[in-house]
Amino acid sequence: MSLTATAIKVQEIAEKGESLVSLSPSQAARLQELRFCRVLPTSDMGSWRVTDVNRVGVVAIDDVRIIVKPKTPLRSLIFMASYSGVQASVRDAHFAFEADEDLPSALASAFLSAVDDATSRGLLKGYIPVNETGTVVRGRWDVARQLKSRPGLPVPIELTYDDYTEDVAENRIVKAALRALMRIEQLPSRVIDRAGVTTTLFADVSELRPAMSVTLPRESRLNAHYQPALRxxxxxxxxxSWAHSQGASEGATFLLNVAKVYEDFVGRVLQVTLRPAxxxxxxxxxxxxxxxxxxxRIRPDIVISRGGRVITVADTKYKVWGDSNGSPPNADVYQALAYAVTAGVSExxxxxxxxEVEPRKxxxxxxxxxxxxxxIDLFGGPELLMVSARDISEALTRSNEDPSLAPHN
Incomplete structure (x- = not known):
């Protein structure tokens, strides 16, 4: 039975720093079990300190709704999540969510707008291989399959052909996301209703097999207009999928890994900007x-090479540089040094x-x-975000002898 709005107790957690929340011991234990933050007791009965938050969104536990507020503005966050390199501009068409104040609603509204854009000319179609058994020859006779299935029998015939259909990977992914939205308890009814209507467009598209991660189809000229919706x-x-794997009841938890969104966005900008060069x-x-x-083993986020030779290596860090004394954390520097030694690059x-505004060596x-x-400034909106990201692209490939970067030994 669903809780009424008046019965729900709303509490907030900040992505950065620490927050205090009022929970029962059972609720605190269940929050800790989600493994996206640390939950520590305080001297006050029923008060808990939450730190080390690494996801943002909403968690519903019994009659408590915990909103994990991102430090990144929603507009920039949604733009990074949808960025594919094919947007003509950072126009407002993809930001119809701005009336929404929480991340699930904002992400859902942005996604539905992107789906509307992608399907405005109808669903994407493509050729997919089909294996079929029949009595009328269509496509190619699969002799190997025929001999394996029914050796010596001429009929029925094992056939293989390419079918031009809407049942392609792109549509399956979009349909799966639409269905996932309809199971999220925190979304407003208007968003759920809109997702339900949009889902009817995909009635002839088969279901996507559940998985912890989704591999997007290779980007092409044919599916370029689907890219923001797919991302x-x-x-x-x-x-x-992550919430379900952590044992949360279906629809009760919606937590986004913003560090992964940031990493994916920066990597994509670098690919779009540097590959033409x-x-x-x-x-x-x-x-x-x-x-x-x-x-x-070491796993760098970004490796830039030219003609088969590594030019430089970069690692994204979803944290504010200079929070303490203005220098990067020692562990980050050690990690970067390991990349430099392994790759044999000087920078x-x-x-x-x-x-800090200016880069430092x-x-x-x-x-x-x-x-x-x-x-990279995430707080000035998508326009400034793109300027900052493209400046980084240039900095990673220009000469190491840049006099504007004063070394700090």
Whole structure:
């Protein structure tokens, strides 16, 4: 039975720093079990301190609704989540969600607007391979399958052909995200109703197999107009799948990994900006080893190369640079240094959110490597966000002998 609006107790948690919430011991334990924050008791009975938050959104536990407010403005957050490199501009068409004050509603509204844009000319169609058994020849006779299934029998015939249909991966992903939205308890009825109406467009599209992660189809000229909707769909599916895997009741939890959204956005901007200039940009490289025995694995977020030679390496850090003394955390510098040594490059980069305005260099005397800390401003809206991200693209590929970056030993 659903709770009435008057019975729900709303509490807020900040993404950054620590917050105090009023919960029963059972509710505090269930919040801790979601594993996106630390929940610690205080000296006051029923009061709990929440720290180390790494996701944002909404959690419903019994009669308590906990809103985890992002430090990043919703407009910038939704733009990063939907960014595919094919938007003509950061126009307002994708920001119809601005009347929504919480992340689930904002993400859902933005997604529905992106789906409307993508399907304005009808659903995407494409060719998919079909294996069929029949008595009338259509397409190609699959001899190998025929001999395996019914050796020596001429009929029925095992056939293989390409069908031009709406039942393609792009539509399956969008349909799955629409269905996921309709199960989220926190969404306003107007959003649920709109998602239900939109879902009817996909009646002839088959269901997507449930999975913790979604691999988007390769971008092409044919599906370019679907890209913003697909990227938002992926985040919705990742969010709901993650919550379910943590044991939350279906629809009760909607928590987005903003650090992953930021990492994906920065990587995508670098690919779109640098590939036309002849650079290769690889994301989440997983086959690097620090030691000669190959036992110590390292996984840089971004590797930029040209002509098969690594030019530089970068790592995204979804935290404000300079919160304490203005220098990057030592652990971040050590990590960057490991990338520099492994790749054999003289300069590596740490990409923070906001913080110091100008980039700063830190030269490591023992290796001659240089770690450069940058800040991408997420708080000035999508227009300034894109300017800042493109400036980073240029900084990662220009000469290391840039006199504007004063070294800090």
């Amino acid at each position: 938002l769909a992926r985040w919705i599916l990742e969010t709901t 002849g650079f290769d940009v690889d994301l989440q490289v997983s086959d690097w080893r620090l030691d000669t025995g190959g036992e110590v 590596v980069h740490l990409l923070y959110v906001s913080g 830190y030269t490591i005397a023992a290796t001659g490597s240089t770690v450069v800390a940058h800040a």
